[in-house]
Each structure stands twice: as structure tokens, then as C-alpha cells.
Amino acid sequence: xxxxxLQGISKKFGASAGVEWLDMQIADGELLILxxxxxxxxxxxLNIIAGLMAPASGKVIINDEDVTDLPPHQRxxxxxxxxxxxxxxxxxxxxxxxxxxxSGLGREEIARRVSxxxxxxxxxxxxxxxxxxxxxxxxxxVATAKAIVRQPDVxxxxxxxxxxxxxxxxxxxxELVNLQKRLRTTMVFVTHDQTEAMTMGDRIAVMRAxxxxxxxxxxxxxxRPDTLFVAGFVGSPPMNFFPGEIIGGESPRLRCGAMEGELxxxxxxxxxxxxxxxxxxxxxxxxxxxGGPGTLSxxxxxxxxxxxxxxxxxxxxxxxxxxxxxxxxxxxxxxxxLQLDFDMEDALFFDPTTGHAIR
Amino acid sequence: xxxxxxLWGIMFVxxxxxxxxxxxxxxxxxxxxxxSEVSHFPPLFFPPNPQPGAFLNILGxxxxxxxxxxxxxxxxxxxxxxxxxxxxxLAVLVTIATMLVVVPLAYVFARLDFAHKGKLxxxxxxxxxxxxxxxxxxxxxxxxxxxLVGTLAGLFIVTLTITIPLVTWMLxxxxxxxxPVESLGRIDGFSRxxxxxxxxxxxxxxxxxxxxxxxxxxxxxEYVYAQVLVTGSNAVTLPAAMTGFLFQVPQPAxxxxxxxxxxxxxxxxxxxxxxxxxxxxxVDPIR
Numbered sequence: 001x002x003x004x005x006l007q008g009i010s011k012k013f014g015a016s017a018g019v020e021w022l023d024m025q026i027a028d029g030e031l032l033i034l035x036x037x038x039x040x041x042x043x044x045x046l047n048i049i050a051g052l053m054a055p056a057s058g059k060v061i062i063n064d065e066d067v068t069d070l071p072p073h074q075r076x077x078x079x080x081x082x083x084x085x086x087x088x089x090x091x092x093x094x095x096x097x098x099x100x101x102x103s104g105l106g107r108e109e110i111a112r113r114v115s116x117x118x119x120x121x122x123x124x125x126x127x128x129x130x131x132x133x134x135x136x137x138x139x140x141x142v143a144t145a146k147a148i149v150r151q152p153d154v155x156x157x158x159x160x161x162x163x164x165x166x167x168x169x170x171x172x173x174x175e176l177v178n179l180q181k182r183l184r185t186t187m188v189f190v191t192h193d194q195t196e197a198m199t200m201g202d203r204i205a206v207m208r209a210x211x212x213x214x215x216x217x218x219x220x221x222x223x224r225p226d227t228l229f230v231a232g233f234v235g236s237p238p239m240n241f242f243p244g245e246i247i248g249g250e251s252p253r254l255r256c257g258a259m260e261g262e263l264x265x266x267x268x269x270x271x272x273x274x275x276x277x278x279x280x281x282x283x284x285x286x287x288x289x290x291g292g293p294g295t296l297s298x299x300x301x302x303x304x305x306x307x308x309x310x311x312x313x314x315x316x317x318x319x320x321x322x323x324x325x326x327x328x329x330x331x332x333x334x335x336x337x338l339q340l341d342f343d344m345e346d347a348l349f350f351d352p353t354t355g356h357a358i359r
Numbered sequence: 360x361x362x363x364x365x366l367w368g369i370m371f372v373x374x375x376x377x378x379x380x381x382x383x384x385x386x387x388x389x390x391x392x393x394x395s396e397v398s399h400f401p402p403l404f405f406p407p408n409p410q411p412g413a414f415l416n417i418l419g420x421x422x423x424x425x426x427x428x429x430x431x432x433x434x435x436x437x438x439x440x441x442x443x444x445x446x447x448x449l450a451v452l453v454t455i456a457t458m459l460v461v462v463p464l465a466y467v468f469a470r471l472d473f474a475h476k477g478k479l480x481x482x483x484x485x486x487x488x489x490x491x492x493x494x495x496x497x498x499x500x501x502x503x504x505x506x507l508v509g510t511l512a513g514l515f516i517v518t519l520t521i522t523i524p525l526v527t528w529m530l531x532x533x534x535x536x537x538x539p540v541e542s543l544g545r546i547d548g549f550s551r552x553x554x555x556x557x558x559x560x561x562x563x564x565x566x567x568x569x570x571x572x573x574x575x576x577x578x579x580x581e582y583v584y585a586q587v588l589v590t591g592s593n594a595v596t597l598p599a600a601m602t603g604f605l606f607q608v609p610q611p612a613x614x615x616x617x618x619x620x621x622x623x624x625x626x627x628x629x630x631x632x633x634x635x636x637x638x639x640x641x642v643d644p645i646r
Contacts, residue, residue: 052542073548085538089562102548 002063002076002153002186003028004049009058011044018044020210022058031180031187033201035194037233041210042190043158049188050079050156062153073102078147079156083163084139086131092142093127099150117149120179136164140172148183155180155187161196173200194234198222206230224348228355231279231348237311237323239279242296243352248272254344259294261344267358276358277350284346285324287312291339298322300336314338383622389615390414393428397611413616433613435603441593442600443620445511446579449596450624452515453578457522458571465527465570466555469534470541486524491583494520499587509592517584522574529573533566534559565635572632576625597621 004026011018019041026032034042047053049060051072060068067075078099086095096117100110118124121141131139140160147155157176161169177200180187191197197204198218205215206229214226225231231239244256248271252263256278270276291297298314301321310330314322324340332338349358389397391409412422412430419436423429433439467473468480498517499508507513540562544554560567585599598621604614629636 047542050546052545071548072546077546079542079546081539081543085540085543087540087543087558087562088538089564098544098547 004154004186004188005059005061006045006049007059007061009045009048009055009060011041011048011053011055013044018210019048019055022210022212024205024212024215026186026188029184029186031177031189031200031202033197033204034188034190034207035192035197035201035204035233036207036213037192039209040207042192042207044210045207046079046156046158046188046190049154050077051075075154076150076152077154077156078150078152079158080140080143080147080160082159084136084143084160086139086143086146088131091128091130092123092134092145095131095142096127096146096149099146103150113149113151117145120148121145137168137172140164144176144179148179148185152185155185157187157189159190159192162191162193169196176200195236198234204234206233208233224357224359225279226357228277228279228350228352231350231357235281237282237325239281239348240285240322240324241320242278242280242316242322244276244278244349246270246272246274246276254278254347257296259296259341261294263344266344267349270358275352277352279348279350280342280346282311282323283325284342285322285340286342287314287324287326287330287338287340289338295339295341297337297339300332300334300338302334303330303332312338314340386615386618389611390619392612393424393430394610394612413612414620417613417617417620433610434607435600435613435617438595438600438603439597439617439620442595442597445589445594446597446621447624449511449515449518450575450578453518453522454571454575456515456519457526457574458567460519460523461526461530461570461574462560462567463555464523465530466534466559468527469531470559483524483527486520487528491521495583495587498584502588507588509589509594511589511594514581514585514589514594514596517588518578518581521581522577525577526570526574530566530570533570534563537563568632568635572628575628579621579624 004024006022006024006026009019009022022041022045024045034045036042044053048055051060051067051070051074055068058068059066062075062077072079086092087098090098093114096114097110100113103110105113118127121144123138123141123145126134126138126142129138131142134142143160160176161172164172173196176189189200198221201218203215203217204221206213206221208229214221214230216224221230221234225234228241232241242256244254246263246267247253247255247260252267252270252272254261254263254267254276267276288295296316298316300312301315302313304311304313305328308328309325310328312324312326312330312332314324316322322340350356351358388404388406390413391406391411392403393408393410393412396403396407408425410422410424412424415422416430416433417436417439419432419440421429421432468476468483502508502513505513507516537559540558541551541554544558549558580598581596582598585596586602589595590599590602597617601614601617601621604610604617
């Protein structure tokens, strides 16, 4: 049960920005995902919440208490590290016990908690094995047990699933969410995998180069990205970008290459002759063989079959790649010339220089 | 294809084994023969009447062979016994002192960041790369003034200048590969000292044991400084004592026997610690 409040957190590593002026509120019982490419500061943020790193400036507040100067174990947090780190020379049970060694709990209480945790995570048979004798998924479960046995206020996870194979990741992902919802513990989960973020998070905080780009529900981040970066990072296959231009006049219109469309009241505040970046999801692109006056031409670069649908990758005349989702039956040899277009209602607009959304 | 490369592999191993073991065998053979058997031409591949006379001689005992030849005790026996005692004391002390310094030192270099780390590391590497001979004369003139020539204490200090940098360098690489348990320990509420003493050291015990073994072997085998600093004194070590054979009536069997004697402690050590040597890949299997 904890709210976390980060106020103006900064931390630099040499020349590279670790985190810059980060403000973030995490609600009680929430599963917040810190999402971003490597080096974006998400792990740094997590380490600062944990107390493993001291911020250069700013405050970490947990439940209205300023914990910035408290060592990690006095913050009542638990952390699962990358690839489910455990003490390699200790058995599963000893690893779990290490979490309670400094807790000051009585012997019976400790034994009760360990067996209770082992039941919750179904790891009874793993307790007497060394981590090197456990599979990736089993290690993950033991590491999770080690974290929850403390009954922490906050649960911090640093890419715990990154080293596992895809099928296992899928299973463990839902197990973790299920556990978090049952225990109603605030959880901060760091990942660079946007699918993991979309499927697990109550809210997602997208970070880049030490800054928070956007924080919001998966729906917000996917459908209403605040910046070009978020639009390009979230979603698979990723969003497509086309340079365009707003033509002012009585009823403003948008031009994108040979395409032109009515804006129907959108972007009303933008003056004419403004360059914009148009972003369109792959499922909103229409690909066809013969074009008309208002279509864009492209050539087939590759076709990826996903079973229930296919992704066609097209090369635009300016060599940029565009991805569109097409029916699974579509056959398109590499090099074929195709036409594509989209509805203006499905497009999002961004300022090409600042990267901010224009709504 | 696979069978052929396997055959090459076996041949390579056989050649490597012969290369390593033949000289050892030759020494052991000498040690088990009498003077006349040693000087037989062509050389005898197997000792015709193997007997432990040479070993007893260098330890100060007479021995009469089955055919009635008396093999008298070696004049070097007292030096050998003294050398054996000194070498053991020195090697044990050097190993303990080295490990007390090196384990924390290597840990700090391997796992923590601090100012001027690179320069200090460079100093260690420099110490590793310096040939011992280059510091021999400075040490000698220093020791003359400090009255440390011919003392075990003097040899102890000099040997540490070899073992500490070398073993630090070796152990650092091992400790670097251990998983980042420090963060885990801090989350669990342990102090840095506790994490080092109760988590890192037990976790890294294989590497530490092997490092200790290397310190022991370096001290045990150290010859250059011993020859200059302690030969002829009460602090003589086994390698230095053995050179005494070179200045006497040639007794190849005695020399061979004392060489064999120096091989025994390292062999015993490696035999009992081989489990740790093979266990060195204790690192996280997933990383």
C-alpha cells in the first residue's frame, strides 16, 4: 500500500544524461511500467526509487514520507533484478530467507511467511535447489518469492523477463500481473519491450534520454501519443510517418505527396503552409494494386506472414519504409509497385521540429 | 569428419602429456637409481633396481641397497631439511598474507568505482609485468642496510611484492564475473562489510581458493630472490638449498630426489583443490 511521488529527480553519469528533472506520481496499488530504449534512464529511475542510487537533486516521497536519504531496506520495498538475480551459492529457501534476515521478525513468523509465499508461487519443490539448477522460469518465481516474502509497500522490477524465451515471457507476464492484482501492491516495472508494457501496465511512463515523454494508460499512449517518439516506440508493427503540409484557406486541407484531404475542423488553430508529420498505424493504411489520383506509390520491400494477418513492408520513393497490415492471403512479390492511402480521420499529426503532437 | 578431428584431439593430448610427463619421469627415474645406474650408457629407461636411497640420503640417512651397496647420507642434507622447513613456513605465511590483502583489494577494483581507479590499476599491472630480476639489486642494497639479508622476514616481504599484484590481477577477473549481488544485498538490508564477508567471499570461494593456491606455488617456487638473499643462511629455502648440489661432486640421484621432493606439495595441493579449479565457472548461467 503505497503512493510514490518523485519530485524533480536528476542524476547524471558523466556526459550522458541519466535522468533530468523527472516528476512522477505513482498511485497506490498501481502497476506502472517504465518503458523506453536502453539508456533512457528507466533503470536509473528505478534504482533511485529503490535507494540504490542517490539522486543528484530532487526528492523521493513514499506515502508522504521523504525517503530520499533512507537506505533501501528502510523504504519497505522489494526488488527483482535483471534475469531474476539470486545469490548463486544459496538455495531457493536460503535466498528467500535472506530477505527477512534484517527484518527483525521472529523465527516462527519467518517460517510461516516463507511457507505461505512458497504456496502462493507454487515453488515448494524448488526451495532446496541452487539457482544454477533452476530453469529461467523457476528462477523468476523464486526471485519473485524472495521479493514478496517481505510484504513490501512497493515492488520494483528491473527487466526481470528480458533474458527469458518468448513463450515463457508470455506466461510469466500474466502471472506477475495476476499476483500484483491479488496482493494489491504498488508495482513499478521497467522494460524496453513495448508489448510487455501495453499488456501489463495500468499506466505506462515512456522515457527517452532521461526525460519523461508521456505518462498515461496504455490506451492513451497508443491512441493519443504526446510526441513523435512515443508514437514511433509504442505499437507493433510501429507507426508510419509521412511528411505533409497544411494548406490554409477557407477550409484547411492537408497534403501528403499526391494525397490531399479535408481536415474537417481538425488542426483549426494551425496556420496555413505549416509542415507537419503525419502518423498512421499500419492497420489504417490501405494498400491496392492500381492507384487513383490521390494515392501514394511505393514498391514492395518485404512481406511478413503472421498467420491471421500479414505485414507488408513498402519502400516509399524517398527510401523510407512503411508497414501496413494486409489480409493473410495477399501475395506481393518484392519489387511490385503498389499504391496506398489512408483516411485523414485515422491520422495523427506532429510538429516535425519539436516532435509534439498537434491536436 | 568428427571422428577424424577426435583422433587429432587424442593425438594432441598424447603429445602434450608426453611433453609434460617425460621430463618428470626422467627426474623420478634418476632419483630411484644408484650412481652407476645413472651413468649407464645407453640410458636405462626403467631403473633396474628402484630403491628410495637418494630420498633418504638427502634427508640425512644412510641406505644400503639390496645388493649391499652403501649409499651415504648427503652432505647437503641439513640444508635440504632447513630449506624444506623454511619453504613451507614461508609459503604458508605468504599465502595467508597475500589473501588477506588481495581478496579485499581485488574486490574493490573489480566491483567498485572510485577516483583514480585506472591509474592504480595501471600500477598493479606494472608490478605484474616487472621482471623480478629488475628489482633484485635495489632490494639487495636496501636489505643490506636494513639487515634483512639472510632472513625469512626479508624474503617474505619480497615474495609479497610478486604475489600480491599477480594474484590481485587474477582474482579481479574472477570477481568481475560474479553476478551483481551487491544491489540484492543492499535491498536485503546488509552492510557493505556483511555483503563482502558473508556473500561475496562464500560465493567466490572457488576463485579465492585457486588464487591462494597460486600464491602458495609462487612462494614455493620462488628462486631468484632466494638465491641472492638467503643462500647459505639459516633462512635458506628449498629451491636455493638445492643449488648446493651443483657445487659438489655430481650426485644426480640426490639432485633428482630433491627436485621430486619440491614437486610433492604442489601436486598434493592441486589434487585436493581440483574440484575448485573446475568449479570456477560459478557465474550466473543465464547471463
